[in-house]
Amino acid sequence: xxxxxxxxxxxxxxxxxxxxxxxxxxxxxxxxxxxxxxxxxxxxxxxxxxxxxxxxxxxxxxxxxxxxxxxxxxxxxxxxxxxxxxxxxxxxxxxxxxxxxxxxxxxxxxxxxxxxxxxxxxxxxxxxxxxxxxxxxxxxxxxxxxxxxxxxxxxxxxxxxxxxxxxxxxxxxxxxxxxxxxxxxxxxxxxxxxxxxxxxxxxxxxxxxxxxxxxxxxxxxxxxxxxxxxxxxxxxxxxxxxxxxxxxxxxxxxxxxxxxxxxxxxxxxxxxxxxxxxxxxxxxxxxxxxxxxxxxxxxxxxxxxxxxxxxxxx
Ligand SMILES: [Mn+2]
Numbered sequence: 001x002x003x004x005x006x007x008x009x010x011x012x013x014x015x016x017x018x019x020x021x022x023x024x025x026x027x028x029x030x031x032x033x034x035x036x037x038x039x040x041x042x043x044x045x046x047x048x049x050x051x052x053x054x055x056x057x058x059x060x061x062x063x064x065x066x067x068x069x070x071x072x073x074x075x076x077x078x079x080x081x082x083x084x085x086x087x088x089x090x091x092x093x094x095x096x097x098x099x100x101x102x103x104x105x106x107x108x109x110x111x112x113x114x115x116x117x118x119x120x121x122x123x124x125x126x127x128x129x130x131x132x133x134x135x136x137x138x139x140x141x142x143x144x145x146x147x148x149x150x151x152x153x154x155x156x157x158x159x160x161x162x163x164x165x166x167x168x169x170x171x172x173x174x175x176x177x178x179x180x181x182x183x184x185x186x187x188x189x190x191x192x193x194x195x196x197x198x199x200x201x202x203x204x205x206x207x208x209x210x211x212x213x214x215x216x217x218x219x220x221x222x223x224x225x226x227x228x229x230x231x232x233x234x235x236x237x238x239x240x241x242x243x244x245x246x247x248x249x250x251x252x253x254x255x256x257x258x259x260x261x262x263x264x265x266x267x268x269x270x271x272x273x274x275x276x277x278x279x280x281x282x283x284x285x286x287x288x289x290x291x292x293x294x295x296x297x298x299x300x301x302x303x304x305x306x307x308x309x310x311x312x313x314x
Contacts, residue, residue, distance in 0.1 A: 003136045006121050009105060010039060013080035017049045017071055017101060021086040022093045023237075023268075024054070026195065028085035029064035030157030031107065031129040034150045035082065036066065038137060042144040049079075053094040058237050063160075063195040064153050076100040085129040087113035088288065107132055111279060113288060124290070127167070127174040130157030134177045151181045156191050163244050168274070168292060205232040209245050217312050220246040221256035223304060229259070236262060243270040254278065254311050258304050269296045269304055271311075281310045 010016065018036050020028040036048045052059060052068040059068060071079065081101025083092055087110035092098050104117035109126040126132050134154045137146050158178060162170050165178075182188060198206065208228060214221050229239040236259070243257035255272035269287070271278050277291040285303050287296030296303060 001121060001123060001132065001135065003121065003139050005119060006105065006107075006136060007140060009080055009103065009119065010043070013103070014045070015047045015049070015071065015075055015079040017051050017076055017079045017081045017097065019051050019081060019083040019086075019098050020093055021084075021091045022054070023240075024059070024062060024093065025085075025157075025241075026063050026160040027128045027130055027157035029062060029066070030153040030155075031084040031133045032082075033064055033066040034130065034133055034137075034153040034157075035084070035107075037150045037153070038144070038146065041147055041150070049075075051081075051094045051097050058235075061235065061237070064156055070094060070097060073097070073100055076102075078102055080105065081117075082107065083117065084108070084133075085110070087111070087116070089114075089116045092116075110288070110290060125171065127169045127171065128158050128161035130154040130161070131174055131177050134158070134181060135173075138177065138180050146184065148184065148186050151184050151186045152188075152191050155181050155186060155188060156195055159191065160195060163247065166247070169290070199234075201232045202234050202238060205229065205234045205239060206242060206245055208232065209242055213246055213249075215249060215252060218251060218253040219256060219308060219311055220249050220252045220254070221258070221304075221308060222246070223258040223301075226260055226262050240268055240270075243272060247272070254314075256304065256308060256311070264297075265299070267298045267301055267304060269298060269307060271295060271307065276314050278311065278314070281307060284310070 018032045020032045039046055040048055049071045050066045050068045051070050076097050077100055079101050080103050081098045082105045084107050086092055089095050106117040106120045108122040109129050111124045240259045246255040253274045257270040259268050261268055271294050273292045279291050279294045282294035282296050285296045289295050
């Protein structure tokens with residue numbers, strides 16, 4: 001990818017506001033934080049803001065943490081806004097602020113959905129947005145510095161978006177970029193522990209999920225009710241991330257993992273496929289994402305049943 005324009009826009013702007021997506025994962029946060037810290041390191045006179053709209057106690061409990069601060073609308077209007085890992089405006093955390101930014105950029109690896117920014121540096125063949133950002137830093141490594149903190153944030157996003165280098169979204173470039181990151185002596189064991197260590201209660205909830213998976217007609221599925229999540233005293237934002245537990249079951253090609261967000265009352269349905277694209281099914285119910293990994297937010301539980309039936313017909 002040609003990053004010349006991206007570098008030019010960063011060099012030109014003094015105020016830069018960085019955005020992640022709602023229900024943030026380590027890929028959106030890792031690419032966001034890495035870019036912010038890279039700019040701070042190489043352009044110390046620039047002002048960086050990490051925009052947000054979630055509760056800070058939720059954000060500060062995730063594997064990648066940064067110093068969140070929303071600029072005023074007046075500052076945003078004079079700023080470069082960059083959104084990471086997000087193909088649609090409705091998924092931007094603090095979308096209103098993003099749209100107020102003077103110039104906007106999207107860096108993403110989702111399938112194209114709609115034009116949401118003035119400039120786009122996106123490639124749906126990449127495993128993760130962190131892989132794209134790492135490629136950007138590597139392109140300019142003779143001119144600009146990287147740090148262990150920056151590279152650990154990127155490695156966290158690559159590791160999680162590929163499910164520890166297991167998902168079919170991997171390419172040779174993922175390994176090349178990962179090798180480049182690891183050459184800088186990052187503490188990858190720390191990254192893994194920080195991302196994957198569970199509390200005893202979280203582990204017991206995982207055991208509940210494993211015990212209660214339904215497997216029929218090549219589909220592994222589960223609806224995890226909030227009463228169960230509460231019973232194990234696990235925060236919702238952690239409980240909803242357990243979709244990967246349904247991976248690697250013999251003769252299973254599809255996964256449906258459903259929880260209910262207590263706040264919005266929406267059902268959050270995560271879909272995975274080994275090979276056959278399922279993003280059109282997600283789209284049919286107002287969702288989106290990648291060809292083999294996507295999701296739907298639904299107001300009624302019927303959607304879970306309907307999606308199951310649609311997948312059975314594939
Ligand atoms: Mn991603």
